[in-house]
Each structure stands twice: as structure tokens, then as C-alpha cells.
Amino acid sequence: MAAIELADLHRLATLATDAEAALFSQHPQGSGRYAGRLLGRALCQGAALHYLDEKNGVKDFDVWSFYAGYGDWPFPARWRGTRDFGPSKFGRYPSDSPNYSGRRVDLLGRSLPVPLGTDPAEALRQYLAARRTASAKALAAKAVILIDPLDRAGEVVWPV
Template sequence: EANAGLEEVPGLLEEARRQGIDVEEVDLSKQDEEKRRALYEQAAAAAVRSHCGIHKIFGSRRRGYGPHFGREAPALLVYRGEERIPAEVYPCRRRGRVMSIRDFLKGLPEAERSFEPIRREDLARLAEIARGALEDFIRRHPRWAPYRERLAAIALCQGAACHYLDGRTGVKDFDVWLFFSEIPGQPFPYRWHSRYDYGPSRFGRTPGFWGLGRRVDVLGRSLKISPDEDPARAISGYLASRRKSARHLWEKAVILLDPPERLGEIVWEGRCGSGQQPGDLASPAR
């Protein structure tokens, strides 16, 4: 599993060179154990820095270093800027998923923003990630399970929502918000903020992000609305409140992702880099 797509790696490394990325290849079969141990220690440090696991891939720690490192399992160390220690290592295991060398290289080059258009299937993918994030949260904190039935809307917000509208803003990452009908006396934790990986796609990879694609920031807020409140009306009311987080969302666009039958509906057009004041809130029927 860790070596998946390994036959593509030489060509991907050559493409990275053509993109101006420095690439050095080291054949550990021609190096002594001291050199291999030193490189493994760098890999282990990179795994800690990037919050991933490598011991199940490169072998047990009983011998002080991975016995498979650079032998049965080739490794890729990623250095950023002028740093002399690696920031990431591949393959690695994160959130129960193995991220291969091939998958990382396919995300290059890392552009600050992607200007690929956002399609309806991309919106559906973001809704799926957001629902999965909620389930992860409830699995870790069962006391919040009642909010599963109080979900009023899921929306794409901020710059990516603007890019969906104008195709010019670009996508640095995806900001996805879940809005709930508040349970009296038990508001949804407003500090909840989870980060997920969109995965390899035409959008590329968020620079410096631990995942293989664009970062997806998932946030949530409970609103003092009835469970049957219209989703667009509920979000519009929240934006009109001009609370701190609402003011940030008010600057940019808001696009519905859920309910599924209203996927892609424009709730709010915002300013979206036009230099103009945000437009009117969209009506629920829009």
C-alpha cells in the first residue's frame, strides 16, 4: 500500500525538476548504516512535525530506526525554503490513510491559489467532507449527537465561494460552514474548527498543508432558528446580525451545499474582490 504507484515516481520526479524544484536521489544500498540512520532520524522528525505516522511503514522502532527505510519502502523527504531539516516525509499514515510518494508528487507544483473552476460535483464533494467531519466530531464527543438531527444547512463561504461565482478569485483553501438549529441551553461549540484534505484533484495542493490536496476548513455555528427554517433565510439572518464571524462571512459569497436539492444556490454574493459593496442577500427562492 505504501508503495502504490511507485512505477510513476521517476517520471514525476523528472517533471518536478522541469518545474524548477530541486531533486536529489540517494541510493541507500550504496550508503553505510550511519548515513541511512541519519536520514531515517530526519524522516522521523518530519513525521512528528507533520503529524503523521511512519513506523508501520518503515518498520519497528526496536532497532532504533526503521529496518525497511530506503530498502523495501523507498522514502521521500520534503524540504521547504532554506530549512535544513525536512518538513514532511512520504509515504506516511495520517487519519487512517496511507499517503504515497506518488500522491504527493502529483500535487506539484504547489500554487498559492488554484484558478480551476469549481463545478457542481466539487460542491457535492465538499458537502460530503463536511458531513464526515460532523460524524467524526460526534464520534469523539457523543454528547453532541443530537445536533446531527439539527443540521439546517451546509455552505461554502469566503474566497472559494467567490471563485465559484466569478472564476477569478482563486482557491487557496475551502471554507465550509455547518449551520444548526440551536438546542436551547446547549449551543453548538463555536470554537469547533476541523481541517480536512480535499485529496488529489485539479485544484492542486495547499502549500505547506499536511494533506495531498487543498485544505478544507470545516466550522460550525448554531443559530436561534426553528428546525424547519428555510436554509437560505437562516444564513441570511445570521449574516445580517453582523456578529464577529458573521462580519467575515458577509465580506465574501455564501453558496449552499446542503440540502442536496439546493446544491449551488447563491445565498449571498458579497464583495468578491470587485471593490464594490456587497450586494443584497439572495432570497430563499433564488
């Protein structure tokens, strides 16, 4: 039930950056095409609610990265990375694998049909409000907090 602070949001952004860099280097002609097209990253779902109210518990951290899309090649929607937040004030979730010394961080990504340079909060609000996909509906049911760009970490995107 510890508060999620700015330093924690920055750590989550770094974990996502590192995981995606590995993904891009392994698949330069596929997902690697999205290197340099990041709109923003966000903490989503239950942990984002916890950031807002400090009442909702934190089972894990769901971090989503959103990219300016290419018309002919979406970011691989089925990609899911995981990382270990590491020892921290959040402890570890008892049901997680013993491989995790801290809370599990689930990493996901989507490309959005917007041009590079679009304001990340505005792009995300449009995506969430439209609720065209199961992912958008699930994310809109809880909360979305920007974690990257770093200078906007902690900005509430959703609910509006």
C-alpha cells in the same frame, strides 16, 4: 483557477458530513446533541467568491455547517475540523502541510436561533445581515454558497 463544479460542492458536503459524524460520536452528550439538526452547509469566503466569479483564487475551502440551535447548548463555536480535498484540478496550496495531497478543507459550525426545518438560505441571510458576531461579519464580507441540502447545492445565499 479551475471552476468549482457541482460535483466539487457535493464532495465538500460529504467531507463535512463525515467529519461531523466523527465529532458527534466522540461527544454524544455535547456536540452530538446536534446530530439531526442540520439546517444546511455552505461554502464560504474566498472559495465561494471563486465559485461566483472564477477570478478569486482558492487557497483553501471554508465549509460551514449551520444547525438549528438549542437554547441551552450552542454548537461548539471553537470546533474546527480539517480534511484533505485530495488530488484534483485545484492542486494543493504550496504553504500547506505536506500531509495534504490537495486543497485543505476547513470545517466550522454554528448553531442559529431558529427552529428545525427553517429554510437554510433564509436562516443564513438573517444571520449574515444581522452581523452580530465576528464570524457573521467575516462571512458577510465575501460570499456564501449552499452545498447541503444537496438538491440546493450551488444556490447563492450571499450576497443577496
